[in-house]
Amino acid sequence: MFFSAIRNILKNSQNAAKYTAITAQLRHLRGQRNHQVEVGLITPTDVTTNQHDTPAEAAREGAKEVALDFGKREAHVPSFNLAAYVNNSSTLKKFIDLGVDLHSIEKRKGLGQFVLGLDFEKNVKPHISFLVDQGVSPDNFGRMFTKNPLLFKEDLDDLKTRVEYLKSKRFSDEARARILTQNPYWLMFSTRRVDRRLGYFQKEFRLSGHDLRLLATKEPNVITYNMEHLRKSVFTLKEEMGFSPKELSALIVRRPRLMMTPPDDLIERFSYIHQDMGLSHAQIVQCPELLASREFRLRERHEFLKLLGRAQYNPQEDLYISPKTIVQGNNFYFVRNVAKSDLETFELFLKTR
Amino acid sequence: MVLTKVYDAATVFRHLNGILNVYKPAGMKVKHVRNAILSNICKGLNSLEQREPRELPKSPLLGTGTAGDDVLHKIASNPDLSDHILSAGPHYTPSDVRFSTVAPLGDHTSGVLLFGINKGTGQASCIKGNRPVRVYHITGRMGTATENHLPDTHITVRSNFRHVSAERISGLASSMQASHQRKMYELCGVDLQTQAAYELACKGLIRPADNNHPVIYGINLIHFERPHFTLELHAINETEEYLAALVHDMALELRTVAHCAQIRCVRHSHFDIRDSLLRHGWNLPGIMKNLRRHRDLLREHPQMMHPRQINLQA
Numbered sequence: 001m002f003f004s005a006i007r008n009i010l011k012n013s014q015n016a017a018k019y020t021a022i023t024a025q026l027r028h029l030r031g032q033r034n035h036q037v038e039v040g041l042i043t044p045t046d047v048t049t050n051q052h053d054t055p056a057e058a059a060r061e062g063a064k065e066v067a068l069d070f071g072k073r074e075a076h077v078p079s080f081n082l083a084a085y086v087n088n089s090s091t092l093k094k095f096i097d098l099g100v101d102l103h104s105i106e107k108r109k110g111l112g113q114f115v116l117g118l119d120f121e122k123n124v125k126p127h128i129s130f131l132v133d134q135g136v137s138p139d140n141f142g143r144m145f146t147k148n149p150l151l152f153k154e155d156l157d158d159l160k161t162r163v164e165y166l167k168s169k170r171f172s173d174e175a176r177a178r179i180l181t182q183n184p185y186w187l188m189f190s191t192r193r194v195d196r197r198l199g200y201f202q203k204e205f206r207l208s209g210h211d212l213r214l215l216a217t218k219e220p221n222v223i224t225y226n227m228e229h230l231r232k233s234v235f236t237l238k239e240e241m242g243f244s245p246k247e248l249s250a251l252i253v254r255r256p257r258l259m260m261t262p263p264d265d266l267i268e269r270f271s272y273i274h275q276d277m278g279l280s281h282a283q284i285v286q287c288p289e290l291l292a293s294r295e296f297r298l299r300e301r302h303e304f305l306k307l308l309g310r311a312q313y314n315p316q317e318d319l320y321i322s323p324k325t326i327v328q329g330n331n332f333y334f335v336r337n338v339a340k341s342d343l344e345t346f347e348l349f350l351k352t353r
Numbered sequence: 354m355v356l357t358k359v360y361d362a363a364t365v366f367r368h369l370n371g372i373l374n375v376y377k378p379a380g381m382k383v384k385h386v387r388n389a390i391l392s393n394i395c396k397g398l399n400s401l402e403q404r405e406p407r408e409l410p411k412s413p414l415l416g417t418g419t420a421g422d423d424v425l426h427k428i429a430s431n432p433d434l435s436d437h438i439l440s441a442g443p444h445y446t447p448s449d450v451r452f453s454t455v456a457p458l459g460d461h462t463s464g465v466l467l468f469g470i471n472k473g474t475g476q477a478s479c480i481k482g483n484r485p486v487r488v489y490h491i492t493g494r495m496g497t498a499t500e501n502h503l504p505d506t507h508i509t510v511r512s513n514f515r516h517v518s519a520e521r522i523s524g525l526a527s528s529m530q531a532s533h534q535r536k537m538y539e540l541c542g543v544d545l546q547t548q549a550a551y552e553l554a555c556k557g558l559i560r561p562a563d564n565n566h567p568v569i570y571g572i573n574l575i576h577f578e579r580p581h582f583t584l585e586l587h588a589i590n591e592t593e594e595y596l597a598a599l600v601h602d603m604a605l606e607l608r609t610v611a612h613c614a615q616i617r618c619v620r621h622s623h624f625d626i627r628d629s630l631l632r633h634g635w636n637l638p639g640i641m642k643n644l645r646r647h648r649d650l651l652r653e654h655p656q657m658m659h660p661r662q663i664n665l666q667a
Contacts, residue, residue, distance in 0.1 A: 093434060096434055096440060100439065102439055
């Protein structure tokens with residue numbers, strides 16, 4: 001016990017000796033504005049990895065440059081955020097250049113530690129070039145990696161397999177690029193899991209291959225969404241609202257996002273549209289935007305039209321107003337183009353309720 | 354007054370002070386209104402021009418002869434990335450804005466809701482301390498009574514209301530107003546037919562001394578169309594439940610039953626419903642405009658901020 005403690009102390013002091021050597025070199029390197037500076041010194045293992053580069057760097061030490069001291073943050077000091085390490089880590093610097101929001105990454109449990117341990121050349125670069133090969137635009141990298149930094153944990157071969165799976169399911173190049181861009185979590189799912197999910201949608205709504213691909217491309221997030229939520233909202237759409245299977249599949253393909261909205265909200269909107277506005281199921285399927293709009297918005301606009309005497313949704317009669325146009329645009333657009341009134345009247349109306 | 358366009362978030366934040374008059378929609382909690390406004394303020398501020406990240410000390414690349422060289426300057430600039438928005442987070446968060454409510458409204462109530470923002474929180478508490486009168490328009494629906502006298506609960510009683518006329522409602526309203534006024538003088542300990550009562554009345558409105566005794570100053574009928582009737586009511590320290598119960602009691606007096614279909618606050622002291630900010634105006638430009646409007650209003654009516662003395666000891 002005692003000896004092991006002494007051994008530990010000795011090891012620490014050795015590490016410290018290595019560390020001081022490295023810091024001197026690092027200072028020198030920063031003086032040269034070299035980009036290979038890497039101080040991810042959170043764990044002692046990093047110290048040893050840095051140790052490998054030392055001979056080459058030591059050779060360059062001969063040039064007597066003025067070493068810059070930025071008052072560098074000591075690596076063993078714990079920190080609450082990634083910002084403390086940004087100036088010393090080239091990986092984090094590159095992430096900032098890509099537009100990755102480190103602030104929102106560090107708020108999620110364990111991700112800060114994970115990102116800190118990444119090496120740009122080794123862990124990040126292959127994945128980025130892989131994504132570029134898949135047709136993902138570099139403008140989206142920041143948003144994607146902010147959402148899912150754990151993508152770098154996945155094996156590159158696995159990612160290739162998953163993309164091959166999509167190819168085998170005859171997703172076009174654009175569709176694949178869109179899926180990867182819109183849903184950075186897609187590649188985290190194993191092919192078997194994705195296959196099961198796609199199978200569920202195909203069976204549940206009796207979709208054709210084309211429609212399923214359309215659904216998955218339109219809203220890739222639906223495929224990887226929480227299954228429990230999906231089942232609940234599908235139940236709501238099917239049983240509580242009473243859409244027939246055919247109507248349901250049309251509705252889902254047109255507006256996949258409906259499955260991701262909370263079922264309570266859906267029911268509230270549906271009951272207003274169906275009971276108060278008096279639209280039939282067929283009309284709702286024709287314009288699923290109605291179900292996607294918040295209830296207060298529908299209520300305001302419908303009641304305003306009713307006040308003006310223009311709430312006429314039957315296409316067979318005069319002065320027909322398409323339900324689709326009710327939820328389009330902002331209030332100004334609605335008042336001018338749909339209600340054919342002016343904003344002051346609308347505001348006065350809103351202030352009476 | 355000359356208006357200039359501002360693109361800089363810090364300047365906007367420095368001027369984000371004062372009283373905000375918001376139109377609260379019915380069915381939305383005050384807490385949710387507050388959160389929506391705060392997050393919209395922050396979204397607006399963060400989308401404006403932000404300051405550049407701090408600079409670290411310059412490298413010695415810049416000698417004496419090269420100071421004018423642009424390219425060298427660019428190479429030598431050394432921003433402190435730990436101060437970058439992406440690493441340190443957005444510059445404005447809801448907790449940076451101080452926010453206070455002047456007087457709460459119930460969930461089913463719509464209408465004028467006052468907030469104090471940043472330096473306006475002090476003004477808000479001044480206004481709150483003065484206990485200004487609030488004016489309500491209350492719509493009752495006769496024929497059905499509900500459990501909590503509001504429309505969203507179970508119906509408990511139904512009854513006939515053919516015998517109710519506008520005259521009977523306004524007669525009842527004025528008798529209620531008279532009895533409330535008489536009660537006020539009695540609580541002050543003066544007889545209504547004396548010189549003391551006259552002098553008390555000359556000094557202005559008799560206000561309650563604390564926050565929990567509702568006082569009604571006026572009720573009158575402004576609209577009647579069976580089964581709905583609308584009352585205008587001036588009150589201090591009222592709550593949603595109190596107003597709903599009042600409508601219920603009035604209906605019982607009229608030999609029928611009723612519940613509150615709508616409660617709307619149309620005026621709070623000098624803050625009118627005409628200047629209140631609707632939901633589609635809850636963005637940074639709209640909020641700034643509203644704050645400026647009410648800064649002028651406060652300047653026109655400085656007595657809103659000074660404490661007044663006549664108190665009703667209940």
